[in-house]
Amino acid sequence: METPVPHDPDTFLAACTIEPAVSELRPDYRAALLVVEGLDPASDAGSERAEVMLVEAEQHARGLLADSPVEELAHIAAWREAYRAFGAKPQRTRNSLEALTRRVDDGLPRINPLTDIYNAVSVRHQVPIGGEDLDAYVGAARLVRATGDEPFATVVSGEPAVEHPAPGEVVWCDDDGVTCRRWNWRQGPRTALSTGTTRAFFILDALGPMSDDALTAAVDELASALGSLGEQVTVSRRVLAAGVTR
Template sequence: MYFEHSTDVWAEFPELVAGVLSAGGVDASASVADRVKPYYDIAADRLGTGSESELPEIQAWRRVFSRMGLKPTQYRCASESLLRRFRKERSLPEIHPLIDICNAISVAFAIPIAVFDTDQVAGHIQVRHALGDETYETFAGQIEHPEPREVVFADASNQAHARRWTNRQARTSAARSTTSSVLIVAEALHPSAAADVPRLIEAVSGELAAIWGAHATTAVLTESSPRFEI
């Protein structure tokens, strides 16, 4: 199993920095309430009295969505959506301990993080332009087909595990009570992404070790080295 971005995606978005991590041994029984707070504090400090739209990480993703022909205030990257909710409530809902800690790290860095249950992925995940015949399952159980040329996370069975790049993940491979092995992906395109993404991946790896005693394999992908073997 492997993860990669297509050559077309790299050619179109050469400023992309992608951090990836794979690990096993996670479960849904851990408590992370005390571990999310430091990241919430960072997010609150970064937001101050302003808006998440002022952060360079979010501005970069808004520009990308505009380049993809999407209205950035209608379709937001996952970290912007989380920050909007966090700004109003100063917390995020509890979903699954791994999702909860990744969401907390995501708002601290303002960078979208995707978590995939690798047991629910066929063969590989490639971030590529959709053909339009891929199958995407919403969290409500509805089946959708991405628009042609939309950027999706697609596997070998033509399942789309995320739509509109970092906008929305699928139910198909979302973390659940039985999840043990995961692939975690963080992507950014802002000016300091080359420094920030490795720090984010290091933070996630550290939390996996502290909470679950899990050993993670990590990498930062580039156009010349785009593939991560899981």
């Protein structure tokens, strides 16, 4: 196993890629990528803002669910279709947005300001978001269709374990293995955010029902809110799309 090394944000983001096979599966897919530096793990400064955002997200989602079942919400339905396209069963493995939206009746989880903020943005803007520790990455992030040989370090029944994705499964990975299975279903502990994270990497996953303007609005709110988590917070961003970089 290689030792993670510090990443320059611009260099890291420039090296992130979407494999053509993924773009062929969903030509409408876009990934908004953010690197956030200067986070203060000891600060509780963002707690009040995170709580307000969670309450607003819960209220927004409850309004959506009053008019439609969760599986018929436009972006969630699109992700269920995308899962079926690579062989996953969305009723058994729910994308992260659907999993969070289904929790709003009982209240979204309260974990820590960093996680709470991106969960709130995910539900409020109806977009799957993954948050990870940049300093745990080995090389750049790549979205690929798996061969089935890639290692996914995880925990099973409280014990470390290594799993492998199904051939053709869409996964995020770095040079050391899979970081998130089934596009946006389950992240691995190796790159997970922690109470010691000072540099975070976020992925916002958009399909056709979500416009570029709506994706930008989600990115802008996430970047603004994360700015409350340290006096020296800086945000770098990039959008990847099928055959297009911007």
